[in-house]
Amino acid sequence: MKVWIEMSRDIEHGGDAWGFTRCIWAPTYKKGKSINKSWLFWDNVNKVKSGDFILHLRGKGKEAEIVGYSIAKTDGYRTEECPPIAGEWAYCNSFYRAILTDYLKFENSINLYRLFFDKELELKDYYEKKSKPKNLFFTIQSGRLQCLNGGYLSEVDEALLEIILDGTEKFNNESVPIGVSVSASTTLKKIKVRVGHERFATNVKNNYNNQCCFPGCKIADKEFLVASHIARWADNSEKRGNTSNGLCFCPIHDKAFELGYFSLDDNFRVFVERKIDHSQIFKEYISKFIGLPISKGYIEPDREALKEHRKRCNISKQDC
Incomplete structure (x- = not known):
């Protein structure tokens, strides 16, 4: 099981069954002047597996927030079906797609501007240590943290999840992350627990070859x-x-x-x-x-x- 962050800025997001929380999707290539090119953050859609968690990042600037999460119902797959509202991607004749289910909206979203401010040192340190390709939803420009333009879907490993969710010590029965409701905290705790189970399983299996x-x-x-x-x-x-x-x-x-x-x-x-x-x-x-x-x-x-x-x-x- 993996955790991903989806940056969905537009309201329709494909429309109908291709809409926000219904699925994640992306073109299979970028249209170039002489040659079409793949794009890492679009290719990621095809790497999603059933059961993965998808955190949804919506809005721009100081309004950008992680508003909730969904669970991937299907593996990512390639399709020639076109979203009803393809927008600027209508040129593409094939798309990557993964169907989502069980969307849960956080009662109090995680504001990205606040996260970048509160966790600036941790996020910068994480960024510098991350090997290439970084495959991250954020970058550092002129010494400042900001969302990566075009970083539609990026993977969130355990270390980054720790930073975003404000540390495992916050996820007990007595306390919740600052600014996050009890309902949202319970949801995020499920993500932490599930990631912990996955890591435990991998370590134990490797221990016995x-x-x-x-x-x-x-x-x-x-x-x-x-x-x-x-x-x-x-x-x-x-x-x-x-x-x-x-x-x-x-x-x-x-x-x-x-x-x-x-x-x-x-x-x-x-x-x-x-x-x-x-x-x-x-x-x-x-x-x-x-x-x-x-x-x-x-x-x-x-x-x-x-x-x-x-x-x-x-x-x-x-x-x-």
């Missing part, structure tokens, strides 16, 4: 791997995002671990409290491997988190 770590399991297809939390995400805020709090399992072993069919001792060996003889899953995928260690990752599982898992699943410590 993208292979199920359960003994004897050979599944190594990323599409069939799950980053399992040892201490549950909601139960332990200190450990929740740590790579050591995750195990890379296939869906079967992930579910079995979640349901307490097995746990791991302090030497990372599979063991159970009692044999679940009635379960075909237990017989086929668990019982044969009791006492065997999981495959090692670069970072060991957190023993305290495993202790929490055993307690939660009513599995005795035994000879750990």
Whole structure:
């Protein structure tokens, strides 16, 4: 899952099903005098994946604000269909497009002028460290931060999201970002949580070389791997995002671990409290491997988190 910022200045934005919050779209090329050229910020539309978050930036100058967000319903795709109101892009015979859903308007928008003022040092530092192509919605000209003309759709990585959303410490139950309503804060918190889940999953899978770590399991297809939390995400805020709090399992072993069919001792060996003889899953995928260690990752599982898992699943410590 990625987060993007869409700069949509016009009211119609294509009109009808191509209108604002209905979809994002862009021409597939810029019309040149002798040759047509691609444009990074238009090509980005074709890179959007279903489930991505799209932050909407509207207005100009001091009125420019991040007004809400939508979720991509489809992957980006190329189409020869033309928007009802193509405007200056009517010359183009093909477009990139991604359908959007679940638009939510922030009760108090995030004013870009204020963001540039309050976060000037952080944004400038981020900009200077960003490798080329920068793929950013803003730039620095004459020492000042400003929106990049033509930067229609740009990616927002975790570091930039931290700056825009005013830091993770603002997203707890007691406080909200300055100037952002409780409703908007809850929405933005969802983005933060989801990004955190994605990062956690990537780190855990990489830690186990993208292979199920359960003994004897050979599944190594990323599409069939799950980053399992040892201490549950909601139960332990200190450990929740740590790579050591995750195990890379296939869906079967992930579910079995979640349901307490097995746990791991302090030497990372599979063991159970009692044999679940009635379960075909237990017989086929668990019982044969009791006492065997999981495959090692670069970072060991957190023993305290495993202790929490055993307690939660009513599995005795035994000879750990």
